[in-house]
Amino acid sequence: MTKHLYGVWNKFLSVDLSSGAIEPWQVPHEYYRLYLGGKAMGARLVNDLHLERADPLSPDNVLMMLVGPASGTSFPGAAKAILVTRSPLTGIYLDSATGGRLADSIKRSGYDGLLLKGRAQRPSYLFIRNEQVEILPADDLWGLPVRETEERLREKHGLAGKGSVLAIGPAGENLVPFACCTNDWYHQAGRGGTGAVLGSKNLKAVVVFGQHKVPLADPASFQKACSAWSRQARESERVAFRTKYGTLTTLDMTQRLGIVTVKNFQDGSYDGYDTVNAERIRETYVVKDLTCLGCPMPCGKHSRYQWQGETEEVGGPEYETLALMGANLDVRTLEGIAHLNYLCDDLGLDTISAGNVLGCAFEAYERGLIGQDQTAGLALKWGDVEAIETLIRQMAHREGFGADLALGVKGFSQKYSLDDSLAIHVKGMELPGYDPRGTTGYALEYAVADRGGCHRRARPLVKEVNSEQFRFGYEGKAELVKSLEDQRAYYHSLPVCDYVPTFFGMGPADHAELLHFATGWDITPQDLLRVGERAINLARLFNNRCGVTSADDTLPKRFFKQAMPRGASAGRTIDPKGLAAMRDEYYALRGWDSEGQVTPETASILELE
């Protein structure tokens, strides 16, 4: 490898909030070829830094905001930054992606990523403008909701319409383990509690504005190829479809397949579908399309609606929020769901985890397992938006019954000694909006995903919709999940948005070509998939160090015992033996032992030592 690197800076920024030390930080050169950036780099670094020894909410934990060779360039989908840390929700590996302008701003400030550690003595925020880096007081921002925080910081630093502002809300300040980070109005690193990690560091926000041009190996060829992809995207009906609806049409699919998450996963068909669906939301509420920086496929939706006589606006709702804040709580009006979406965003809560823990509590209440003695007199009635609003506010501020909900599903269900059937999580991570009884691919993926119950590491439904026999079957799923995980993991190491390749029709060979123009490396499609494999294996190595074994790679009991009551997945459960067989096959394909441990041989083949 040549000494000079193109496409990356060979420099990270390390910020110790305890001492105030701000220093450049480097990794060995070969890391860029082995891990690129983003996810794979983060999965390497959590091991190198031994974060398994760090309490997630202690000063010892490190929150990384990582970019990569695609960031800060015209690489299609390059707007994703990857936040990596040890999760306060699960206690294991966490990466969480966010769009907007953050990746571009970090990269163009001259860094391949930020490493934030320690704990500031007073509320603070980090300000980066090219070489200028400062830790500034945030006493006047502490306690503010997310939007006002961003508005004030943009005004103060003259960053209207440029640069990136990432902030936490009261939930992050109060260390709610599923608090999220929000940047650039509506983009979230939603899952696993990155907001709580920032809160534990007394860091309210990160403001970044970079203007450096990223040096590329062959800028002319790179630009020509990127422009061609952009042009093609603008002419594509698939891209137009995605632009029109974003993630909204996923509800059409999950409703059709009978796998919407309804009333804490007790049902798979949503009775609000006639009024809450993609066509109606698009026609009635969406006022404009929102985009990440530089993307020709603006799939975000800006919705405007009336709530109790006031006009509110929200980025979204995305499918997951429709599923978990809507169907899972049996809210049947778009206004109600959008309002709850707005509240969670402004207070800094992940809508998936919040919708799950609320669903768990509502079911427990319905079954008489908890009562008004515990809820301070609040009746938990499905679909009651005002009651849900009260609890969301309590959660974010850790007040009253909401303080118990703020433990997340695992902690909440343990505190109230609820049966495992009501506790819908894997490894502490609450499940997203696809009931696994109607998709055995997701059943496996939830069980083995590196950050716990997650839908973003693989998307087996893309194949499962082609065949009902395959959708409910147990064969071929291990191979499918592994290959999709490897693919997604390299996307997130470039890092690029995982939807852009899907809708643009870009494959590993296309990415390899662009990466060659950017970095000058001779890199093959197989090399890229190998980067993905490294990321998955490094995350697993870290999880093994955190104590994860095959016993953790399972599902909530509900899915084994209770059949789906109606819809296109009616009568379905997950066969425990089928799940175990898929898992064992997956381990074998990964080169892990029967306990789910990465073997020394696999580590050696993947050059992970």
Place this chain on the structure above:
Amino acid sequence: MSTSGVRAEDMRIVVDIVSAVGLGPGGSPLEVDLPVGSTVKDLLSMLFELYGNSLRQRLVRQSNGQPFVTFIVNGERAELDYEFSHNDKLLIIPPIGGG
């Protein structure tokens, strides 16, 4: 097309689409009668006559008329040249959105 009584040389096909508004006014699913030997492509032509440009834009590329949706017949994926049998159920799936 008729929805009443099947001629001996016709097949009856049930068509549906994954969308809250169905194929068009009147919603879905829709029962259609097609001559024996008809394919998915033939059915699309009939549907475009029935529902016009609004449906065409939802299913095929303007540039070359090729579909960007997926066709599932009786629970299994099918291509444009698939020849229907009597009582087949066709489900049209738009591109998968994501979460």
